[in-house]
Amino acid sequence: MDDIQDGATRTRAGDRASAIREALHDAIVDRRLVPGTKLVEDEIGALFKASRTVVRTALQGLAFDGVVTIERNRGASVSKPSPEEARQVFHARRLVEPGLAAAAAERATAADIALLEAHLAEEAQTSATRGPSARRAEIRASGDLHLKIAAVAGNDLLTRFLKELVSRSSLVIALYGRTTVSSCGRDEHRAIVDAMRRRDARTAADLMRHHIDHIEADLDYRAGDDVSLRDIVFDGDL
Amino acid sequence: MDDIQDGATRTRAGDRASAIREALHDAIVDRRLVPGTKLVEDEIGALFKASRTVVRTALQGLAFDGVVTIERNRGASVSKPSPEEARQVFHARRLVEPGLAAAAAERATAADIALLEAHLAEEAQTSATRGPSARRAEIRASGDLHLKIAAVAGNDLLTRFLKELVSRSSLVIALYGRTTVSSCGRDEHRAIVDAMRRRDARTAADLMRHHIDHIEADLDYRAGDDVSLRDIVFDGDL
DNA sequence: AGACGCAAGTTTGTATACAATCTGCGGCGA
DNA sequence: TCGCCGCAGATTGTATACAAACTTGCGTCT
Structure with missing residues (x-):
């Protein structure tokens, strides 16, 4: 918990709680803050030069997003799903x-497709680069991309929900991911966008389904199936 | 904003913010608080004998649920979708x-079905009764029922999301509903539960889809498509 | 008469003080 | 030496005080 302030989208002053919330959210999905990390109100307040009051609302917001867990009288920490x-x-x-993919395929304008393709290009570029920060970007x-597709589908509620799901996925992958990254194959992403350009809603939906299956296939849920502890202590893989 | 306190599920002391939040949430989905109602922190605080601090967290929670809208320096009010x-x-x-219905149909145990049937029986009873509070109960x-089906499906995230959708639906119906209630036909509910007992996931899903279509068909979205006011003032239906 | 602007009152935003709770360490006794 | 009790430090929960922003109504000027 050190180089967070930088990532803060210095939004308009006034909504400082949101700024802190976004900064922490980014840090969490980027895995600069790993699951289980304690988030002490005073520390964060000092970091952002804000009083505990605003830090608290930021943390409560993150708790609603599911990326932070708050326990009464115990404080907040990065969630461990x-x-x-x-x-x-x-x-x-x-x-x-x-x-969502099907809806996006039906509604996508040329401009939407261009945006998604630009995203694919960016993905290709960062995946070529090496180094930890490039990996984070990847x-x-x-x-x-998943969120951009949801945006094209044009339903704000579903987009917000998916944002929560994607954030949580990041935590899940951090905890149970076999390979550190790889997962979200760029080929699959490209295929989905291609289907959208062809307005092929059915195929886009099918490809998306398989894509998600592939992401989950890279996970290994054996790691304390109940509340762990027993397995952790007596198995010792971790 | 008077007879709210009663509805409060006097939950365990300690989590007072949650208690206030639930009480207000209930009041809103019950339409005892209609869309647009201003929710002043001091008033609510006096009502529940709590400081503004806890009222604030309660309101913020409701804002995340989408049933309350908070504008900076303007305060909170019941959302007007x-x-x-x-x-x-x-x-x-x-x-x-x-x-969700399909998943529930596949996973439902005998106990689950019994619970849903009990719910149907209760529905039948309250719909026979008259009076405003009976209507609210209806x-x-x-x-x-929709939430109970989601619970049977066994996915907490989706259940939470649906809870938000159902709450918002209540506001939507309050604003755009043609008939005051009727809508959620009990017959359709029964048919859905029947399909579940038969483990007929496909039919359950289809019935649910149609059921939702029927609910929406009872709405009339012409009612100030932009920000109203002009329509309201010069049309005078309301 | 109408419009503009100022000032009082209300309401929210933020900081801080105090109380309650939890955690960890050290001493005491078996 | 091991385990239990209790105290001290740290951290959160709640209340309250003060500052900033908005709303409203009145008065004055044109």
Whole structure:
């Protein structure tokens, strides 16, 4: 918890709580803050030069996003989704995203497609680069495409919900991901966008479904299926 | 804003913010608080004998649920979804609920079915009763069945999301509903539960889709498509 | 008479003070 | 030596005080 301030989208002053919230949110989905990290109100307040009052509202907002967990009298920490929660995240994505992809395929304008293609190009570029910050950019970009598709579909509620799902996915992958990244294959992304350009809603939905299956296939949920502890202590893989 | 305190599920002391939040949430979906009502922090604080601090967190929570809108320096008020938002709510429900119904049909145990049937019985009873409070109970119950089905499907994330959608639907119906209630036909509810007992996921999903269509068909989105005012003043229906 | 502007009152935004709770360490006793 | 009790530090929960912003109504000027 050191180089966070930088990432803050220095939004208009006045909504400082939102600024802090976004900065922390970014740090979490980027995995600069790993699951389990304690988030002490005073520390964050000092970091952003804000009183505990505004830090608190920021943390509460993150708790609603599901990326932070608040326990009474225990404070806030970066969420550690259980395997069960992780499964539910992907179940929800399988249920929602194909429909979103189909809707996007039907509604996409030329400008929308251009935006998505630009995103693919950017993905290709960062994946060529090496280094930890490039890798972070890659992780983030892979989730961003899903959000951009949702935006094209044009339903703000579903977009917000998917944003939550993608954020949680980032935590899940951090905890249970086998390979550190790879996962969100760029080829699959390209295929989905291609289907959209062809206005092929059915195919876009199918490709999206498989894509999500592939992401989840890279996970290994054995890591304390109940509340862990027993498995962790006596198995010792981790 | 008078007889709210009563409805408060006097939950365990300690989480007073949640108690206030639930009480207000109930009051809103019950339409005891109509869209547009201003929610002043001091008033609510006096009502619940709590400081503005806890009232604030409660209101922020409701804002995340989407049933309350907070404008900077303007305070909180019960949300007034625009026709566009209303359409998005039902679009989201059409996308999510059939899949939820299918999942519920596959997973439902005998106990689950019994619970849903009990709910149907209760619905039948309250719909026989007259009076405003019975009508309120009916409105609430009709939404509750959808949530119970989601609970059977066993995905907490989707259940939470649907809870938000149902709450917003209540506001939408309050604003754009043609008939005051009727809408959520009990017959359709029964048919859905029947399909679940038969483990007929496909039919359950189809019935749910049609059911949602029927609910939305009872709406009339012409009612100030932009920001109203002009229409309201010069049309005078209301 | 109408419009503009100022000032009082109301309401929210933020900071800070105090109380309650939890955590960890050290001493005491078996 | 091990375990339990209790105190001290740290951290959160709640209340309150003060500052900033908005709203409203009145008075004055044109």
